[in-house]
Amino acid sequence: MRNIWIIAKREFDHYFISPIAYVVAFMILLTIGIIFAINIYFFIQNALQSFGQVPDISSVTGAFGFLLVLSIPAITMRLISDEARMGTLELLLTAPIRDFELVVGKWLGGFLFILTVVAVTLVYPLILNGLVSPGIDQQLVMSSYLGVILVAASFLALGVGISAVFTNQVAAFFVTLSVFVFLWWLIGFPAQVLQGSASEIFRYLDMKSHFYDALNVGSIKLADLVYFFSLIALGLFVGTTAVETRRWR
C-alpha cells in the first residue's frame, strides 16, 4: 500500500508543474462555470415570467461526461508510456515494488488530480443552495457527484491501462480517446436498434446510461456501481498485464 501511495504522490505533484494539467483543469472549470451561469440566467428569466422549474445541479454535473471524455486522455496519456520512453520504467521495474502497485499508484495519482478539479466545482451547488429556498436536494448533489467521480475513475483506469501498452504518448492519447468515444456514445446505438437480450447487453455496456439515467438523476443502484467498478478493475488489470508483458519484450 505504501508503494502505491509513493507513486501516486509523485504523480499528483507532477500535475501541478505540468502545463497540460493546467489546461485541462482550466477547460473543465471554465466550461462548468459557463454552463452554471447560463442555467442561473434562464432560471431568473423564467422566474420573472413565473413559470419553469427550480434549477438542480444535474445540469452542471451532466456536462462533466463530455468534458471527461475529452480531458482524461490528456491526463493519462503520459502516465506509463512516458516512463517507458524516458527509460525510467526500468528504474521502477527494478525497484522493490510490484507491477500492480506501480499501475494502481499511477491511477491513484491521476484520480487525486481529477478529484481536486471536481472538488473546485462544489462551489456551484453551494451557490445554488443559497439562491433557492428551502435549499437544493442534497441527495441529488451527492449522487450526481458520485457519478462524476465514478466516470472519472473508470476513464482514468482505462487510460492508465492503454498508456501502459504504448511508448508514444500521442498514440496513447488517440487510442484512449477512441475507446472513450466508443464507450460513451457509440456503444449505445446497437441497444436502440437491436431487440431483446442483445439490446439489454448493449444497454448495460453503454456508460452514458449508467450516468445520465441513474446517478445523475439521484438513483444509486448496485448494477451501476458494479459497472463502474468492473471498468476500473479492467483498466488496472490491462495496465498491470501490459507492464508485465514489457518485461518479456
Added chain:
Amino acid sequence: MIQVNGLTKDYGARRAIDNLTFDAEQGEIVGFLGPNGAGKTTTMRILTGYMPPTDGTATVAGYDVVEESLEVRKRVGYLPETVPLYNDMTALEYLKFMASLRRIPDTEERAYESLEAVNLEDRADSYIGTFSKGMRQRVGLAQALIHRPEVLILDEPTIGLDPAQIVEIRNVIREIGKDRTVLLSTHILSEAQQMCDRVLIINKGKIVTEDTPENLQSRLVGSQRVVLRVRGDSDGLTNRITKVKGVRTVESKSDGSVEFEFGAGEDARPQVAKAVVQAGYELLEMRPVGLSLEEIFLELTRDNAVEAQTS
C-alpha cells in the same frame, strides 16, 4: 554473491545471451567487457529482476532472480544504460523519491549521503533537466547507492563523462567495491583493467574468456601493429611489405596509410623501413598502434578456434 548458471535469453528468434555461466564473490569488482550488442545489458537486466531469462538460473545475494525477484531488487543497486532520471525533479527530490520506494527511514539524510558520494551535494536543489551528461550519470549512480546495496550493477558507468569525472567515478566505484560486489560493463579495455579484479569478455552472447586484467593483458600482447605512411601514392606498397620476413598481415587503409602486424619476438620494423625506402617511396611516418577492442575480439575468437582445433 552473484551466481549465474546456463543463462539464456531469446528475443524472438534472436538469441541475445547463450548459456552464460559465471559468478562474483563479495568484495569483488567484475567487469563485463564486450562490444555493443554482445549481451551485457541483457544479462544485467536479468540480474536486476527487470526481465526473466528464457532458460537457466541466476541468484543474487542468495535469492533467485525470478522466484524471489523483490528480495533481489531490495539488495541490488542498478544504474541502467539510459540513466533513468526525472527532469522535472531536483536531484534531492529524485533521490528522496527513490529512497522512499526503497523504504529508507531518513530519506533526506541518505539522499545527501549519496550526493556526497558522487560529489554533487552543492547541486542538490538544481533540477535534473539542467544537468550535463556527466552530472546526470552521477545522479544515476547516487540513486544506485542510496540503499547501500550488497550488489551494485552498473551498465557503462563512465560513459559520457569527462576524464576528470571518469577518474572520480572510478574511485567511487573502487571504494564501494571494497566490501560489496560490483558488476560493471564497459567497452573500454583500459577501464576494465584499471577497475576490475576480474574481467569477463563477452561477445555475441557468449563468454569468450575470463581472467584477471593482468593475465588478459599479457595474453593479448602477442603481436604488434604498426601504421606506416608514405608521401603520395602507396600503390604496390603492401606487396613490398608482405615480402619482408616476420610480417604476418598487411592491410591498406582507406586514408592511404598501410597497417602491418608482426610477432612480438621478431621486430620487423627496420626491414620494412628499408624495403619501403629502397622501393623509392618517401617514408613519412611509422608508429605502433594499440589493439582496439574489435581486434582483441578477433584475436580471442581466432585463439578459441585454434584451441578447439588442436584439442
